[in-house]
Amino acid sequence: MTAAAKLRFEIDGMSCAGCAGRAERALQAMPGQTEATVNLAAASGYVTLTTATADDIRQTLKTAGYPAREDVIVLDIADMSCASCVARVEQALTAQPGVIAAQVNLASETATIRTLRGAVSAAELAHLVTDSGYAATPRRGDTPAGSETDKITPARNAFALAAVLTLPVFVLEMGGHMIPAFHHWVHMNIGVQTSWTLQFVLTTLVMLWPGQVFYRKGIPLLWRRTPDMNSLVALGSLAAWGYSTVALFAPALLPEGARNVYFEAAAVIVTLILMGRWLEARAKGHTGDAIRKLVGLQAQTARVERHGALIELPVDEVHVGDTLHLRPGEKVAVDGEVLTGTSHIDESMISGEPLPVAKGTGDTVIAGTINGTGALTFRATGVGSDTMLARIIAMVEQAQGAKLPVQSLVDRIVLIFVPVVMGVALLALAGWLLFGPEPRLAHALVAAVSVLIIACPCAMGLATPTSIMVGTGRAAEMGVLFRKGEALQQLDEITTVAFDKTGTLTAGRPELVLLAPASGFDADTVLRLAAAVESQSEHPIALAVERAALSKDLDLPQATNFTAIEGHGVTACVGEQTVLIGNPRLMIRENVDFSPLSGTAQAAAAKGETPFFVAIDGQLAGVFSVADPIKPSARPALQALEAAGIEVAMITGDNATTAAAIAAELGIRNVQADVLPEGKADAVRKLQAKGPVAFVGDGINDAPALAVAETGIAIGTGTDVAIESADVVLVSGDPAGVVNALDVSIATMKNIRQNLFWAFIYNIALIPVAAGLFYPLLGWQLSPMLGAGAMALSSVFVLTNALRLRRISPAMPITSQE
Known part of the structure; x- marks a missing residue:
């Protein structure tokens, strides 16, 4: 921070003048500030910063016990084309006073900014990014301003138009090189000057019409000394076009051996890169498929009881506490608790569990799941952003926008990548002019343009975020939610x-695992009487006994005179019989001989189970044992x-x-x-x-x-x-989800490493070839057209490789935990 900046922000947790004083003294002791005051009434602070940052304020107040309030702002950003764009936007945002941290995602074209509340607004940050050359708008609500599918058609149309205009240029120039007879035909029937003029007109149209994006965005960034990928394409194509235009209209300015035209190079460069961006838009359109599927699960309407009548309402108008009716085959509109009815609900889209789950009174239903053949009524317990589905969507979006630690190296490189590429192009130009064979100027132009075009920070910028988007999205479909992309x-x-x-x-819920009746007693009779007594208790063990009896459809009689004996057990009367249930201490106290079943009880305890005895009318009736299965x-x-x-x-x-x-x-x-x-x-x-x-x-x-x-x-x-x-949530509660989470993580990181390897090796290998370093030994000099094709395909390769993650299958199937 070069100049002092006065910052206002909100502070939490202050309840008196003493709190305000302590917060103020903490801020005044913070290095990098010249003035700090705290206003208790407004719950705010004012600090004049010199070298301190918003994060320093955050840490200082957190340590003092009065945390600064924070906001998370999301911006939708257009016009970013490569990793250097991302780095520059992040640099501009993090330099803004009041910004704690900023993460920019090229794949989703968003910026997620954490700020001190009250220090800076979303509109101000959007204006800052727009001034940096990238149109930005604050995100409204929970959905993006546009989707990748909205960009596919314009990208396709731009490529198609450029291809139609470029084809005659390519045929006129390259056709003559490949087929001598065609060259003679053009020379005799059209003439070289007419052919070059026609190429000039068509190439100029390609650059000014479908290719205008490169010049409209790239040239202003050059003037600002913050060049990006558009700047490289603009420079390369303009150099080829400009040289050719001079050769056509002012040939005397060039040496006789260098009077050649490269209109086809300029036109093909623009066309191939437009093709790459169209293919890229198509591929990027699939990276968000998981989110779109989740959003598509949301119901649009619900049948709600209002004022004694059943009406159909938009799901946004459902309130917590409303009673909803669910017909067979319908989608659950909101989270709720079943009031009446039984059914089976398909929850696979949320949990990954393939088998429908039985639902009855008291069970929960989840928005977005599909009802089976039964009819249910349920009470709304979560609506809008509070439903599990809405929270899942928010978690996945948050994870998809994350920046992994592995990305830090890429960020440091791409920030200087484009200026370095321009420097290499200048060196190639100078080297060919000084040491190259004749025609030197033509060779120098080809080398410099090839270097500018071949360099591709696009692939570097897409390598990590696209894999994260696809990997976390596929994980969500498997019931594994990465709350944090890291x-x-x-x-x-x-x-x-x-x-x-x-x-x-x-399971976290005790179940009856052993029922051993004493001699002369029937197991079902003992269970029936014990369950009648335990039905009066809310203890987890009592509930386990009751569930066991109900699972056998045993009719439970009414118990009376129920008494809980602390530390021992319970007793009650069932009809004319007195039932005693408890540990050995209770049996000893009531003079019940439990020795015939003590060995059974000890064996159960050795297995980690909880045994207890049942006595009826003072006589040992059996031993039960419960365990958490x-x-x-x-x-x-x-x-x-x-x-x-x-x-x-x-x-x-x-x-x-x-x-x-x-x-x-x-x-x-x-x-x-x-x-x-x-x-x-x-x-x-x-x-x-x-x-x-x-x-x-x-x-x-x-x-x-x-x-x-x-x-x-x-x-x-x-x-x-x-x-x-x-950091990770397993929706189903199945431990198999841990294995699936690990499998997705391994596959995604492997995919990211493949992408980064390709992006870096591509540039390391091809930039020297484009510059002509191998020409003296092997005679290799890369054509700008081939460079443009390779550059376009590098981004498409990275995206296609990331999309392979959509095919990950669960390493272990999710099973019912009922």
Whole structure:
């Protein structure tokens, strides 16, 4: 920051003059400022900056305990054609006072800017970018101002028009070189001067009509000393056109041996690059397919109960608490809770799980899913941007706009790339003029124009963002949401995956796994009476017993005189019988002999289950055992991770016996049990000594570990706190999603490396050829037309390679967790 800038911004958390004073003193102590004041009434601060930045203000206030309020502004930007455009826009934005960080995405043509609230407006930032040469508008609402499909037709039409005008030029000039008889025919019937004049007219039309974009955008940027890809094309084609125009209208200005025309080169350069941009627009149109599919899942209308009548309303007019009716085959309009009816709903488009999920009273339904053959009524619990589908779309868009760490090298290179290319073109021109064979001027022109045209920062700029867009979009279709695009690279580098147990590897809901009746008792009778008693309790174990009885369609009688005995169990009367349910201490207290089934209970406890006894009228009736069942896909998922060379660990707050039993069943060797919530983060740090760690969890107590791990993976069926702390969310709650997330990450990073390798090697290999370095040894001198074709195809190659990610199949199928 070269000059002092006075910045106003909003501050959070101040409740008194003391708070304002502390915030003010913190700002005044911050290096790089000359004046700082805080206004409590307006909840704002004013700082005159010299060398400090908006991020310095943010960090200072965060440390002081009074964080600055932040905004995220999205701009839609037109006219960016290459990575150097991206770098310049980012440079202009980050230099603006009040901007904390800015990320520009060439593939989606957007800029995401994090600012201090109140310091700068979206309109001001859009004006700044527009002044830099790239038309920008603030994003309104949640949808882009335009889509890539809107650009395909104009790009195709521009190429088609240029091709029609260029074809006669190419045939007249190159046809004569390839077919001597045609050259003689042109010379005899049309004449060289007439042929050159016709080429001049058609080439000029190509440049001024379909090709005007290169000059309209490239020349002003040259004057601003911020040249981009358009500038290179403009310089190259103008050089060929200008030289040819002099040769046609003022030949005396050129040496006799150099009086040649290169109109076909100028026309073909423009035409081929327009073709490349058309193909690029077509390919880029597919990179956002995933988002368009997700948006297409949203229902447009809903049948809602209002004032005693059933009416059809636009989905935007549905409110939380409304009762909605869902017919067979209809799309669920908003998130809700089923009130009446039963059905099966296809949730594959959200979770990736192929089988329809049974729904009944109390179950949740998700916007965008498809109802089966049953009819349901449900109460709206999430509408608009609060539905799961809307949150998924927002997560995917955020991830697609991310910039990976691997991109930082590219950014540093492309910022100076175009000026360096222009320097190389000048050196090539000078070298040929000084040392080249005759006609030197013609050779020098071909070399300089070829260097300008062959250089392609477009491919560099598209290499990373297109792969991110396609990879994260495909992952979303598989039920894996990358909340942060950076997680794509981080997940590719992990060496250990640590899992929480309850709700992550297990269902998180106890189920009855053992019912052993005592001699003289029937299992169903014991279960029926026990469930009648437990139906009076909300304890998870009681609910497990009740569910087991209902699953067998047992009729539960009414229990009376229910009493909970703290630390022991419960008792109640069912008809004329007294039922006692609890641990050994309760049996001892009530003088019930439980020795006949004590061995069974001990064996269940050794497996990590929770056993308890049932007595009827003072006599042992049976032993029950409940356990949190392991999710069906947990073991195959862990085996797949280990097969990929990744160490698996389990970190749980459960006791060592239960943890050891679950770990043994799953084949996990590294187990840390009895870990308090705050200790989970420390456990992750210990694992990080071996390398980067991914932690998978679902609860509030997992949030610290999710935040500390290089990659936090939240089970989508878990708490909002866990999801907000995570980098990746598995919508279905299936551990197989971890394997799929890793597979997508590996495939996407491999794709990015391929793209970057191609983009860099292309330039490293072909720029020297274009400059003529191999001419003395091998006689190689690249034609500007071939350079233009290669340049156009390089971007198309990168985009086509990225689109291969759409074909990624799930490494493991998602299964029902019911």
